[in-house]
Amino acid sequence: MKFNHLTAATLLALTGMGFAASASAQAQEQFVPLLSYRTGQFAPLGIPWGDGKLDYLKLVNAKGGINGVKIAYEECETAYDTSRGVECYERLKGKGSGAAGFDTQSTGITFAVTEKAPIDKVSVVTPGYGLSQSVDGRVFEWNFPLLGTYWTAADSIVQDILKKEKGSLKGKKIALVYHDSPYGKEPIPLLQKRAAKEGFELSLLPVTAPGVEQKATWLQIRQGRPDYVILWSAGVMTPTAIREAQATGFPREKMYAIWWGGSDHDVKGIDGAKGYNTVTIHNTAERDKVHDEVKAMLYDKGQGAASDAKELGALAHTRGMMIAMLQVEGIRAAQEKYGKGKVMTPEQIRWGMENLNLTQERLNELGFGKMLRPFKTSCDNHLGTDWARIAQWNGSKWVVTSDWYQADKTLIDPLVKEYADKYAKDKNIQVRSCS
Secondary structure, three states: OEEEOOOHHHHHHHOOOOHHHHHHHHHOEEEEEEEEOOOOOOHHHHHHHHHHHHHHHHHHHHOOOEOOEEEEEEEEEOOOOHHHHHHHHHHHOOOOOOOOOEOOOOHHHHHHHHOOHHHHOOOEEOOOOOOHHHHEOOOOOOEEOOOOOHHHHHHHHHHHHHHHOOOOOOOOEEEEEEEOOHHHHOOHHHHHHHHHHHOOEEEEEEEOOOOOOOHHHHHHHHHHOOOEEEEEOOOOHHHHHHHHHHHHOOOHHHEEEOHHHOOHHHHOOOHHHOOOEEEEEOOOOOOOHHHHHHHHHOHHHOOOOOOOHHHOOOHHHHHHHHHHHHHHHHHHHHHHHHOOOOOOOHHHHHHHHHOOEEOHHHHHHHOOOOOOOOEEOOOOEOOOOOEEEEEEEOOOOEEEOOOOEEOOHHHHHHHHHHHHHHHHHHHOOOOOOOO
16 A cells, blocks of 8 residues: 655646646655555554654645755555565655655564665665664664664663662563564664673563464463563554553563553553553653644644644654654755755765764754754764663553663673674675774
């Protein structure tokens, strides 16, 4: 299923105002492909995520574009299927001005297109997901896991558990219940390092997709009696896990979800969800000025992507807006170097993504100042700054319960280098010098 959104240039062509006018308008549009999954096992997450991206791009256009350059976009449905995602990538990578960058919305699709990106010279932008080692821009020139990786998330969760346990996890048991896919396996190396350092026992409990059958998993939890459960889920797997935890008597206060398993749709309407925790990318459980702007400029005029303005503020929708904002700011940074008011090539945009500098003042201007902390990217750092906070469901809304956490660099940095170097060796990649 594919959703097409007509741009100004397309409308001019359709109304017969002439090829020259249409071509001129198209030349002033920056093409941003939108991969999404509004169907399939992860649709409950994919729908608000996709709506958030659409709403932010519409907001930018409503404000006049990026230094006058309007954004053209086309949504392509993947159903979270890797082969369909690759088809969308191949079809959209050269469209219009060339793809500004792909937010694949899938770790599996990210794995599949990461080898293609350097050949096609198109960026893969994966805030909060994808390959954790792609932080290393020396090896992954075209990948941008901005703001936080799965290793960031796992480490922040362990830090919060450590705080609850007064600084010691010796003799404790932590179970990782994870979607049996590349996505679900991403935190394992970091958690193994943490277990060795802190002295806790780590048990790995994979759940077969789509995750609606978990009784055997939770029977293992009942028998193994872990002190905490870290849940690496998304879509239908999340509410299923919460209900199974309730049925087996495992305290939801001792459950921590990855950010993709911690959205409003995961917990609303579930009586047993109260106390359930999630890690957030920076502080995306917060509302900020951008939410008010989207409501005033889009939803109050009947132009919002979601069916109801109540979707504004939902965690998955907010993350979608945040990701679209990062892509837009990458284009804006490229314009600062290569020409304001001009359409940027994918290679120029890659430079922009690698030279982002979002100060507190700029984040405030964009309406994200309460949600994101200032960060910069560089040749060897395609992450920026990996802050996170913990939020807890109180039965009606998410409440931030922790201070800021940042991943332990003494664990993360060697892990990034080890896995990036291995990837470079396996794929015969020439490692760039960033000196």
